[in-house]
Amino acid sequence: MNKQLFKSLFVVSTLAFSLFSCQNESLDAENIELAPSALNHELVMKSIYAESETISLSKNTTVGVTDRNPSTFANSLINAVRQAGNGGTVQLEAGNYYSDRTITLPAGIKTTIKGRGKFETKIFLTKNPGPTPGFININANGTAFTELLVDAQNKMQYGACAINTNGKSDIYLYNVGLVNASIGTGTSDNGKGLTPAGLTAIACSFYNCDHGINFNRQYSQTPAPWVKKVTISACWFGGTQAAGVSIDCGNDGIDGVVFRRGLPGAAEATVTVTNMDGMEIKNSTFEKASKYNIAIAKAWNIKIFNNTLKGNTGSILYGEAINLEHETHNIIIEDNKIYNEGLSNQNHSYISILTFRDYGNSPLLENGCRDITIRRNEFKGDCKSGIAGEYAQRITINNNTFSNPRPTIRGINFYVQSSNIWHWSNGVDNTASIVN
Numbered sequence: 001m002n003k004q005l006f007k008s009l010f011v012v013s014t015l016a017f018s019l020f021s022c023q024n025e026s027l028d029a030e031n032i033e034l035a036p037s038a039l040n041h042e043l044v045m046k047s048i049y050a051e052s053e054t055i056s057l058s059k060n061t062t063v064g065v066t067d068r069n070p071s072t073f074a075n076s077l078i079n080a081v082r083q084a085g086n087g088g089t090v091q092l093e094a095g096n097y098y099s100d101r102t103i104t105l106p107a108g109i110k111t112t113i114k115g116r117g118k119f120e121t122k123i124f125l126t127k128n129p130g131p132t133p134g135f136i137n138i139n140a141n142g143t144a145f146t147e148l149l150v151d152a153q154n155k156m157q158y159g160a161c162a163i164n165t166n167g168k169s170d171i172y173l174y175n176v177g178l179v180n181a182s183i184g185t186g187t188s189d190n191g192k193g194l195t196p197a198g199l200t201a202i203a204c205s206f207y208n209c210d211h212g213i214n215f216n217r218q219y220s221q222t223p224a225p226w227v228k229k230v231t232i233s234a235c236w237f238g239g240t241q242a243a244g245v246s247i248d249c250g251n252d253g254i255d256g257v258v259f260r261r262g263l264p265g266a267a268e269a270t271v272t273v274t275n276m277d278g279m280e281i282k283n284s285t286f287e288k289a290s291k292y293n294i295a296i297a298k299a300w301n302i303k304i305f306n307n308t309l310k311g312n313t314g315s316i317l318y319g320e321a322i323n324l325e326h327e328t329h330n331i332i333i334e335d336n337k338i339y340n341e342g343l344s345n346q347n348h349s350y351i352s353i354l355t356f357r358d359y360g361n362s363p364l365l366e367n368g369c370r371d372i373t374i375r376r377n378e379f380k381g382d383c384k385s386g387i388a389g390e391y392a393q394r395i396t397i398n399n400n401t402f403s404n405p406r407p408t409i410r411g412i413n414f415y416v417q418s419s420n421i422w423h424w425s426n427g428v429d430n431t432a433s434i435v436n
Contacts, residue, residue, distance in 0.1 A: 061088040070098040070126045077103055081111050086140075088112075092148060094120040100127040102156075104137040111140075115148030118177045118205065122149040125156070132156055133188035134164025135181065142170045149177035154208075158182050159189025162209070169228060170198040177205045184209040187216050197228035201235055208239035211246045217298075222265070223272035224249060230279045238287035243295050245281060249274035250298030250326055250356075273327050274299045282306050286321070288313045297326040297356075304333045311340030311381060312348045320349045326356040329371045340381035345408040350379050353389030353414075365391045365417055375399050379411075386411040386428065389418055397423040 063084045067076035080090045086109050094116040102125075105111075115121025125135045135152045150162045162181035165171050171185075178184035184206040186196045196215055206212030213232060217224060227249075237244035250269060260266060279302045286293035286309045293309040296302060304322065312319040321338045324331060338350045353372055355363035368391030375398050379386055382405040387397060392414055402411050411428030414421045 061085055062091055063088065064091045064093070065097075066093065068095070068097050070100040073097055073099045073123075074101050074103045077113075078106060081106050081109055081113075084109075084111050086110050089114055092116070092121045092123075095122075097121075097123045098126050099123065099135075100125075100129075102129045102132045102135055102137065105139045105143065107139040109140050110142040112144040112146060113148070114146045117147050118149050118175045121147065122151060122177075125152045128155045130157075132160055133166065134161035136162070137164045138166045138168050138171060141168050142172075143168065144172040144174070145176050146172075146174040147176075149179060151177075151179040152181035154180045156181060158210075161185055161188045161214075164188050165196040165199060167195065169196075171196065171200070173199075173201045173204050175203045176201075177207065178209060178212070179207050180209075182210045183214045184212045186211075186214040189214075189216060195224050195227050196230060198230070200231045201233070202231070203234045205236045206238070206241070206244065208241070209237075210240075210242045212237045212241065212244045213246070214243075215247045215249070217249050217274075223269050224274050225272050226275045227277060227279075229277040232281045233283050235284040236287075237285070237289070237293070241287075241289045243289055243292045244284075244286045246292070246295045247276070247279075247299050247302070248295070248297040248326075272298075273329065276301050278303065280305075284308075286310060289319070290316045291319045292323045293321045295323040295325075296328050296331065297324075299328055300330040302331050304331070305335050308337045309339070311338070311350070311383070312343065312346075314343050314346050314348070318347050320352040322351045323354070324352065324369050324372065325354040326367055326369075328369045331369075331372050333372070333374045334376050336377045338377055338379050338381075340379075340383045341405065343381065343383045345382060345384055348383035349385045349388045350381065350383070350407075351387045353387075353392045353395060355391045363391055363416070368392055368417075370394050372396070377401070378403060379406075381405060381407070383407055384409045385413045388413040388415075389421075390414070390416040392418045392421070394420045395422070397421070398425055400426045402426065402428045 061084045063080040065076050065080045067073050077090065084090050089112045092115045135156060136150060145163065152162045159182050161183040162178040163185045165186055173185065186199065201213065232245060276299050281294060281304045284307045286307065288310045290313050293311065294304060309321040311321040321340050322333060333351065340348055340350050351374065353369045356367035357363060370393040373396045374387060378401045380403040384407060386402065386407040389395065397412060411426065412423055
């Protein structure tokens with residue numbers, strides 16, 4: 001599972017989105033407007049979450065920040081966190097704030113950083129800060145961001161986050177926009193492989209982020225056998241993106257590749273598949289991505305439901321709306337709308353259930369996926385295969401709908417040592433290439 005990018009904001013144009021150049025220092029952010037699809041997304045989010053899943057803000061000290069000077073804003077925000085203290089709130093009024101450096105929040109001070117609305121309060125990075133894991137780097141468990149937008153303007157190197165969870169737990173993002181960064185939030189690609197344990201993202205928008213939400217255990221890092229529940233709800237992923245949500249708990253090359261098995265940590269990595277504690281991805285919209293809307297590897301105990309996933313752009317040869325691989329198991333995919341349309345017989349799928357091929361190694365049964373349930377989803381699109389897999393075991397596919405246009409090859413297609421593929425009431429040809 002690799003990576004790509006999220007540019008400046010939604011600009012209404014008579015033809016399409018007009019993307020700001022990452023060299024444009026004179027961004028007229030005051031005049032940014034929402035594109036129609038984003039407006040619809042806002043209405044959906046408000047209707048779903050009018051009565052539930054809202055953040056409980058601190059009733060302790062509130063400190064305001066009014067500094068809009070790029071050279072001093074970072075220090076002003078950091079000092080406000082210190083003044084608000086543990087459990088306090090830092091309030092940013094509507095308008096644009098600029099920083100010419102990255103912002104690392106004070107250690108151990110749990111605060112809520114609050115704006116006046118996702119498209120009313122905006123924080124922009126104005127200069128390339130050099131190597132960094134993120135534009136805003138969290139430094140305390142329980143930190144919350146609400147009602148604001150963070151735009152890195154593509155000033156950081158590949159693999160950096162707009163908001164870097166930095167290994168801290170119970171991070172809460174409500175109605176936050178993350179724009180123009182390699183990664184919106186989660187784990188930066190810096191070799192540390194820190195876990196976003198307990199991360200909750202509700203009503204957030206990810207635009208022009210190569211990976212919107214990313215958990216990527218990097219090479220040589222200690223395997224994580226368990227991660228506190230992550231919740232992604234009523235979010236929107238769009239713009240230029242490789243993947244909306246990427247969860248890869250074994251991205252180090254030492255597990256499953258024969259010639260790497262003598263490396264330190266390989267034996268432990270081989271037997272560790274991360275329990276995601278009932279992680280939920282729900283009620284969200286994923287626009288087309290170059291690779292995947294959702295990708296999961298070396299993880300289990302995840303539920304994906306009530307989402308709309310629009311699949312692949314077709315710009316890369318292979319891709320799926322949902323990609324499961326490398327020993328992923330105990331996954332439930334239900335009540336989603338998966339529309340991988342406009343591909344005209346290209347080598348794409350709605351859902352793939354695969355082994356481990358990241359380093360060009362041969363697929364092995366031990367690296368296959370198992371115990372996957374796919375039910376009550378609506379599929380539509382003219383890609384080659386619908387639900388496809390290799391070295392897969394105990395896959396239940398039932399009560400799904402395949403609407404026109406349908407896959408050009410097979411709706412359900414398992415091969416190469418797949419076994420116990422149970423399928424019924426799907427409205428597709430049950431004599432398709434199923435290996436039991």
